[in-house]
Amino acid sequence: MVLGISFWFCPSFTRVGGWVGVSSVRRREFMTVMLVLCIxxxxxxxxxxxxxxxELTSNPYPLPRCSNAYSSCFTEAARTTELSDDGVCTAYLNQCYEATVWTSIYFALVIILMIATGAVVAFLLYNFKFTAGDLIEKYLVQxxxxxxxMATARTGSVSQKRNAAFELATMAASADDNKFQIVTGGLEILISLALNPDTTTQEYATEAIAECLTVPAIQDQFVAVGGMKTLTALLHTKNARTVREAITAVSYVVSDSDENKPAVLAEHGLDDLAHACKYANTSNRKLLASxxxxxxxxxDTRYIFFT
Known part of the structure; x- marks a missing residue:
């Protein structure tokens, strides 16, 4: 019956679903009962x-229980045979003593097994309160x-600047407060990362800029420091993701404020946008059209269009 219940509740593995089991299994109740049984x-x-x-320490060899069994064996042998065989009963006496010793060893091993099982069950019960999200937040989201x-982005090596750009993009995407802190702490550094020769650093920095420009208040400061020149220059890069983020950032600026539209026209911004139209995919072309x-x-834009 125990084996049947075990096979019924044991999980199974499939290539698509992974480890699956009966939904009615209550792991906490099972582990609690297991811990009580171990105790x-x-x-x-x-x-x-x-x-x-x-029994082994309080009595010398042979043990009283074994001596009584030896006497019974010797008496029975004397009745059934003409000449009693003392060797058979002596072997039985030794076997009785060895059985007592091995019984003690067996119980000692079972005690060790129960201690180990109880420790594992207690550890699992303790870990049941954790969820995967808690562990990810504790050990991975640092x-x-x-x-x-910012210090790493300013003076670090190529790999350090790449990691710093990724950190800035992550911070900018997480909360608006982080966006204001990034802009206040070093908008020029973020722009310099976007112009870094490393392609991955460019991508992360451009993503961070696009995230920051979702806030209209940051757009004015970004345009004031000449950031639009950087965005239009990034339209010439060969990294499709960087171009996508640059186009997205430009669309935020031109759609939220009329005062910032002239900044796109400066330094041949329309030429850069037209260049991006030649190599953009369908989704990017929709953004460029907007x-x-x-x-x-x-x-002024209409005048440039006609001329």
């Missing part, structure tokens, strides 16, 4: 091994201080 087994084994050790990230539509409401 009961531990107590019973302690009592039995204590009795065996008392954000650094913004000042440290950018040109927003710029068409600006008179």
């Amino acid at each position: 009961l087994m531990f107590g019973a084994c302690i009592a039995l091994i204590t009795l065996s050790l008392i 954000s650094k201080e913004l000042e440290q990230v 950018i040109f539509l927003e710029l068409a409401y600006y008179s």
Whole structure:
């Protein structure tokens, strides 16, 4: 019956679903019952091994129980044979003593097994309160201080700047407060990362800029420091993701404020947008079309279009 229940509740593995089991299995209740049974087994084994050790240590060889069995064996042998065979009963006496010794060893091993099983069950019960999200947040999501990230982005090596750009992109995507801190702490550093020769650093930095520009208040400061030149220059890169983020950032600026639209026209910004149209995919072309539509409401842009 126990084996049947075990096979019924045991999990199975499939290539698509992974490890699956019966949904009615209650792991906490099962482990609690298992722990109680381990404690009961531990107590019973302690009592039995204590009795065996008392019998072995309090009486010299042979044990009284074994001596009584030896006498009964010798009497029975004397009745059934004409000449009693003392060797058979002596072997039986030795076997009785060895059985008592091995019984003590067996109970000692069971005690060790119960201690190990109880420790594992208690450990599992303790771990049941954790969830995968808690472990990921504790061990994998480890954000650094913004000042440290900015210092690394300013003077670090190529790999360190790449990691710093990734950290900035992650911070910018997580909360609006982080966006203001990034802009206040080092917008120029973020722009310099976007112009870094390393392609991956460019991508992460451009993603961080696009995330920051979702806030209209940051757009004015970004345009004031000449950031639009950086975005239009990034339209010439060969990294498709960087171009995508740059186009997205430009669309944020031109759609949220009429005052910032002239910044796109500076330094041949329209030429850069036209260049991006030649190599953009369908989704990027939709964004570029919306950018040109927003710029068409600006008179200077229409004049450039006609000329």
